[in-house]
Amino acid sequence: MSSYQDLPLEEKFSRILSLVPQREPFRFVDRIIEVDEQRIVGQYTFREDEWFYRGHFPGNPVTPGVVLVECMAQIGLVAFAMHLKLSAGLDPSEYVTLFQESQVEFLKTVLPGDTVTVKAEQVYWRRGKLKAKIDLYLPGEVLAASGTMAGMGVKSNNA
Numbered sequence: 368m369s370s371y372q373d374l375p376l377e378e379k380f381s382r383i384l385s386l387v388p389q390r391e392p393f394r395f396v397d398r399i400i401e402v403d404e405q406r407i408v409g410q411y412t413f414r415e416d417e418w419f420y421r422g423h424f425p426g427n428p429v430t431p432g433v434v435l436v437e438c439m440a441q442i443g444l445v446a447f448a449m450h451l452k453l454s455a456g457l458d459p460s461e462y463v464t465l466f467q468e469s470q471v472e473f474l475k476t477v478l479p480g481d482t483v484t485v486k487a488e489q490v491y492w493r494r495g496k497l498k499a500k501i502d503l504y505l506p507g508e509v510l511a512a513s514g515t516m517a518g519m520g521v522k523s524n525n526a
Contacts, residue, residue, distance in 0.1 A: 370456075371454065372454065379399075379402065379450070379453075380398065380399040380400070382449075383402065383453070384398070384399060386449040386453075386459050387441060387446050387449065388463065389441055389445070392417075392418050393437070395434065395437055395438035395442075396409050396441045396442050397409075397411050397412060399446060400484075402446075402450050404451070405488060405489050406488045407443065407446060407447040407450065407487050408484065408485070409442035409485050410483065410485070411438050412480070412483075413477060413480065413481050413482075414480070417430075419431055419434060428478070428479055429478060430476075430481070432471075432512075435471075435473070435477060435483075435511070435512050436469055436471055436512075436516075438483065438485060438503065439471065439485055439503050439512065439514070440466055440469070440516055440518065442485040442487065442501075443485055443499050443516060444464055444466070444499060444501075444516055444517070445464045445518065447487055448464045448497050448518065449464075452520070459520075460523070461522060461523055462495070462520035462522060462523055463521055463523045464518045464519070465520075465521055467496070467518055467519050468515075468516065469514060469515075469516045470514050470515050470516075471501075471512055471513070471516070472514060474510055474511055474512060474513065475505060475509060475510070475511040475512075476511075477503075477505065481505055483504060483505060484503070484504045486501070486504065487500065487501040495519055495520040496517060496518070496519045496520075498516070498517040500515055501513070501515070
């Protein structure tokens with residue numbers, strides 16, 4: 368079996384996504400489109416039938432900020448941590464990445480049907496803790512949210 372480092376990029380993307388523990392209806396990452404040791408870029412399309420739109424400003428739905436933060440964390444912390452652990456030869460399935468801190472500024476509204484691109488750059492990665500600068504963009508590179516987040520890998524109850 369080849370090592371993670373030797374896999375073609377598309378196989379790395381697929382492997383990372385398979386390890387992100389969140390599932391429907393609380394999974395906010397569709398694809399990874401770039402990854403290396405310093406950054407990750409991923410996307411998610413907010414479908415018009417998402418469960419939270421029914422009650423969040425009925426008749427004029429907008430994506431809740433807490434959901435945008437979760438999308439940013441799933442791509443910029445969880446998926447990124449999976450890549451960093453795999454790159455270091457660790458078994459990511461033994462760990463769960465828990466959210467620890469967030470400071471996010473919201474700049475634009477994200478609507479049903481919008482595809483967002485999340486770009487994260489590593490601030491630091493040490494002792495199982497990842498801190499990243501994370502930006503969320505609407506199409507056309509329009510910055511919708513920006514901030515810094517951190518998460519920590521802890522042993523899973525299933526490990």
